[in-house]
Amino acid sequence: MKTKKWLKMSTALTLAAIMLVVTACGGGSKGNTNEQTGGTEGNNNETVTLSMMHPWTSPNVDNDVYKARIAAFEEKFPNIKIKQDGVAAAQYKTKLFTLATANNLSDVNVVWPGADLEPLVKGNLLMPLNDVMSTWEGLVREDALVGFAANGNQYAIPSKRNFVDIVYYNKEHLATAGYEKFPETYEEFIDLVKKLKEKDITPIALGNKEKWPLQSSYMSTITQRFAGTDFLERVVAGEAKFTDPEFVQAISVIDELTKLEAFNVDANNMDSVQAQDYLIQGKAAIHISSATVDGRIRMSNEAGDKFGIALxxxxxxxxxxxxxxxxxxxxxxxxxxxxxxxxxxxALEFIKFFAHEDMYMELAKAGILVPVNIELGDDVNPYLKEMYELTNQASAPVFDAIIPTNVAKEFENGLQALTVGRGTPEQVAADIQALLDKK
Structure with a gap:
C-alpha cells in the first residue's frame, strides 16, 4: 500500500490527549487474536456463555460498531456465547451499581472511569488486567488508560474517546440572526439567543428527558469557563465547594437560558436522540451534545454541510x-x-478480540474519536478532522466522571427543576454540596 500521511492531535491535560496516527500500511496488526491465543479458537468443544451488560441501545454509529464486533467474536469463537443485556444509557449506571451492591455483576461490563470506577475497585468487583496489558502496548494511549486504573492495577480498556460539549449549529439560522459564525463571548451568545427568538427560531434543541445532558454536556464546560479546569477535582479534594460564587454563576446560565425561553418547550419530555433530530430537521438553531453524534448530524447526513461545530x-x-x-x-x-x-x-479472549485495532479502525471510519494510535487510510472523514482540530487544544473533566454518581444525579434533578421554574441556582448548589459532605 502507499504511504499514508501522519495525523497527530494532542491535548495538554491528562486524559485529554488523543493522537490519530496515519502510518504506512502493512505489517502485523497489534493485538491479533490468533497471535495472542496461538490460534486456539474452536479447539474446545465445550460452550461457555458470558453475560455482558452494556448501554449500546440507541441508534448511534459507535453502538452499531460495538454490536457488530460482538457478533464477529461469536462467529470466530463459536464455543463462546455472549448473552447481552442492553440497558438504556440513562438507566445503565443505576443498574450497574445496584448489581454491584449485590455482588451480581455480569461477567463482562461496560464501566466508566474515575469516580464511577472507584466503588467497583473498592468492592474488589473487577479483575485486574495487568497480566494481559501487553496486548495493547503501543495501541491504546497511556493517558486514556489512566482513568480506568487504580492502586497500580488496570481494570478496563477504553473503547472510545469523547468530548461531551460540542456545539452544533445551523449555519443558515445563525445567518438569519446576523451571525456568520458561532459567538466567541457569552454576551454575544445571549444576543444570538434573543435574535433567534425574534425570528421565531427555537434557539437550542434540548432533550433532557434522560436528565444527563444538562449535567454532562452543559455543566461540564460551563463550570470550566467560570470556575477553572481544576474546580471539580478541588471540590472532591475539599479545596473548593459547589457553593462557591463561580459555580453558582455557572448554574445561573441554565436559569438564564430558561428564562429567555431558549430551549424547546418539550425539552424534559424529549430524549437526546430526538433533540438531535430537532436540529437536523431545522427546528432549532443549536444543539449541545457529544462528539459522537456528529455521525448523525453531519457525517452520514447528505445535508451535513449545513451545520458547523464550535465550543x-x-x-x-x-x-x-x-x-x-x-x-x-x-x-x-x-x-x-x-x-x-x-x-x-x-472473558480474556473476548476483551482481546473486542478492544482490537480493527474495532478502533471501524470506529474512526464511522467518525468516532478513538483513544489509540491506529493506522488509517486516506479516506478520513473531513468532519472528523475538523472535530480533532476543535478539541485538540486542552481538555476539562466531565462532571460525572469526577463527581460521585449520587451527587451527579441530584445535580441533574436540580438542573431539571430550574428548567421548569423551580428552585434557584444557589439552592441547587447548596443541595449538592450538602450531599457531597455526607460522604
Missing part, C-alpha cells in the same frame, strides 16, 4: 479558557472478578 464561548471574568472542551475516555470493558477458570479464559 461554548468565553464568560465574563471566567477562570477557564474558551478553547477547552470537556472530554473523557469512555466505555471501558472490564471483567468481573472471581470468575471460574473457563469463564475467565473466555
Amino acid at each position: 461554548f464561548p468565553s464568560v465574563p471574568n471566567g477562570k477557564g479558557e474558551a478553547n477547552v472542551s470537556a472530554g473523557v475516555a469512555q466505555y471501558g470493558i472490564g471483567i468481573k472478578a472471581d470468575l471460574d477458570e473457563k469463564k475467565k479464559a473466555a
Whole structure:
C-alpha cells in the first residue's frame, strides 16, 4: 500500500490527549487474536456463555460498531456465547451499581472511569488486567488508560474517546440572526439567543428527558469557563465547594437560558436522540451534545454541510479558557472478578478480540474519536478532522466522571427543576454540596 500521511492531535491535560496516527500500511496488526491465543479458537468443544451488560441501545454509529464486533467474536469463537443485556444509557449506571451492591455483576461490563470506577475497585468487583496489558502496548494511549486504573492495577480498556460539549449549529439560522459564525463571548451568545427568538427560531434543541445532558454536556464546560479546569477535582479534594460564587454563576446560565425561553418547550419530555433530530430537521438553531453524534448530524447526513461545530464561548471574568472542551475516555470493558477458570479464559479472549485495532479502525471510519494510535487510510472523514482540530487544544473533566454518581444525579434533578421554574441556582448548589459532605 502507499504511504499514508501522519495525523497527530494532542491535548495538554491528562486524559485529554488523543493522537490519530496515519502510518504506512502493512505489517502485523497489534493485538491479533490468533497471535495472542496461538490460534486456539474452536479447539474446545465445550460452550461457555458470558453475560455482558452494556448501554449500546440507541441508534448511534459507535453502538452499531460495538454490536457488530460482538457478533464477529461469536462467529470466530463459536464455543463462546455472549448473552447481552442492553440497558438504556440513562438507566445503565443505576443498574450497574445496584448489581454491584449485590455482588451480581455480569461477567463482562461496560464501566466508566474515575469516580464511577472507584466503588467497583473498592468492592474488589473487577479483575485486574495487568497480566494481559501487553496486548495493547503501543495501541491504546497511556493517558486514556489512566482513568480506568487504580492502586497500580488496570481494570478496563477504553473503547472510545469523547468530548461531551460540542456545539452544533445551523449555519443558515445563525445567518438569519446576523451571525456568520458561532459567538466567541457569552454576551454575544445571549444576543444570538434573543435574535433567534425574534425570528421565531427555537434557539437550542434540548432533550433532557434522560436528565444527563444538562449535567454532562452543559455543566461540564460551563463550570470550566467560570470556575477553572481544576474546580471539580478541588471540590472532591475539599479545596473548593459547589457553593462557591463561580459555580453558582455557572448554574445561573441554565436559569438564564430558561428564562429567555431558549430551549424547546418539550425539552424534559424529549430524549437526546430526538433533540438531535430537532436540529437536523431545522427546528432549532443549536444543539449541545457529544462528539459522537456528529455521525448523525453531519457525517452520514447528505445535508451535513449545513451545520458547523464550535465550543461554548468565553464568560465574563471566567477562570477557564474558551478553547477547552470537556472530554473523557469512555466505555471501558472490564471483567468481573472471581470468575471460574473457563469463564475467565473466555472473558480474556473476548476483551482481546473486542478492544482490537480493527474495532478502533471501524470506529474512526464511522467518525468516532478513538483513544489509540491506529493506522488509517486516506479516506478520513473531513468532519472528523475538523472535530480533532476543535478539541485538540486542552481538555476539562466531565462532571460525572469526577463527581460521585449520587451527587451527579441530584445535580441533574436540580438542573431539571430550574428548567421548569423551580428552585434557584444557589439552592441547587447548596443541595449538592450538602450531599457531597455526607460522604
